[in-house]
Amino acid sequence: MSLLLFIEQALNGLQFGVMLFLMAAGLTLVFGVMGLINLAHGSLYMVGAFAAAAVAAATGSFLLALVASFVCAAFAGVLIEFFVIRRLYDRDHLDQVLATFALILIFSEGTRWTFGSFPLFLDKPDWLSGTVMLPFGIEYSLYRLVIILVGLIVAASLFWMIARTRIGIRIRAGENDREMIGALGVNISLLYTFVFALGAALAGLAGALIGAIQSVQVGMGEPVLILAFVVIVIGGIGSIKGALIGAILVGLTDTLGRSLLPALFGLFLEPSSATSLGASLSSMSIYLLMIGVLLFRPKGLFGGV
Template identity: 85%
Template sequence: MHMHPNVIYKKETPILLMKSRVGKFKGKSMSAILFIEQMLNGLQFGVMLFLMAAGLTLVFGVMGLINLAHGSLYMIGAFAAAAVAAATNSFLFALAASLAVAAIAGVLIEATIIRRLYKRDHLDQVLATFALILIFSEGTRWIFGSFPLFLDRPDYLAGTVALPFGIEYSLYRLTLIGVGLAIAVGLYLVIMKTRIGIRIRAGENDREMIGALGVDISMLYTLVFALGAALAGLAGALIGAIQSVQVGMGEPVLILAFVVIVIGGIGSIKGALIGAILVGLTDTLGRFLLPQFFSLFLENSTATSVGASLASMSIYILMAAVLLIRPKGLFGGA
């Protein structure tokens, strides 16, 4: 709708009222409170990325599969939640639906398609799951139409809470941080302490071995895939409540989740958590600090624009830097 190039014809400077109204908001906003609030924002973003990245990294670690369609499961979770929330008015039902529907979708595609890809090379996996994105995106649009859906956080999580040092922070975002960290702990316990977890770890280390041990591999694979799908679906619903539930919402998140697992080291849950928080903080603080940094020596409009450009590239620069120092990510296998 609204994008105009001032490319070929330089526009005249806005005629009327563009005087020196800049410069008033430079130094002051860098207060400590704002900085802490931005750290919380970065943490919240990172924790949600972790929910996406955990499934991705598990599926890769155990089955050796690159799943581009992971973002579609995020979208499916959000749409399922929006549909159920509209019908029942209950946020908890909506979350349950997001988990269930995404897990079912995960089981279905695992059993029909994904299973055939485990032994293929990465190239085939990339193409097949790219094809799945096309099918899921347009299929969702076919069912739900072309307009974004409504999904809101429940009223009991509305508003802000007062934290120490006079920080006022969104209750819902604080809840997201709590839920995300709880899931991280839960996942850690499942993988370290349960039989399923032992098998998953065995699968990561030596795929042939666990077959020899008499574990039903295809069952285990389906389970791992469903778990990853359910986490992605839950993330979609939780985030959908404060963002926009629309077709294609999974793609930007998917790319970020890949950045996360590559930084963390593919297959490592711990790496996914640390990578996610690193990416969350880098992105949030980059967007916040870089424009201020450039405004130290550039005119304000230019500074915000240059700073914003660099901020949008910051996580990719972070990823390239990590890989140059540690080509297998921070916690990647030997």
């Protein structure tokens, strides 16, 4: 494998990781602040993608579509938080898993009902298609590069918000001692709704951005959701920094594994079995990574003690 191809694959891995971070950030915030495990996070990703596809089809504007994905997912987040999720904060994880599993069923079938079973198409706009020349003569897709940048900007603003703003202080305080900040006059239920909606909006945005390179269809959220879970488990649940590092680790492992492992096995196996062994091992690689991390650090890389 040539070095250029390797760098391109590494960039793809970074792009995948950055998108996973958008998903994982919401999950880890919601778990860290509210102690809630939310399986329906993948449905919010799907809602974002469908909202973007619908708006893009109606207006033809990709930017409007992105705004719509962000707003619609946030709105869906507020709705389910208000009607369902807030009843689950004091419940055990089993109830949370089941109730959010039920939400997935409702969201998926509801979307199928509204939009049909066929995938929708969301095209990237002309001004974002094509390739750019990076230093050292690397040709790379402009859209994927923009995704990486958008993801990094969102990550930076999230870090800034949590570290520097009043709302971030409240979120961190909520993680430490929710009763105390309630006693200090912070409207906890409003804070919870805000955190949930923020996570939902980020998931929706990720759905729209990815929807433009893959297809927009029912059930698109769950594979990503499970990867996002792997990310936050590796990073340590509740840690934004862990989510970022975990996401990039998972993104790189998955993408590079898929391209490198078959080539690696090809060195000492015949081509056909190298391809199949490489493919099966690389599809398991991130789970092996997670198991490895958990064996040495049962609370993840940046998990609390």
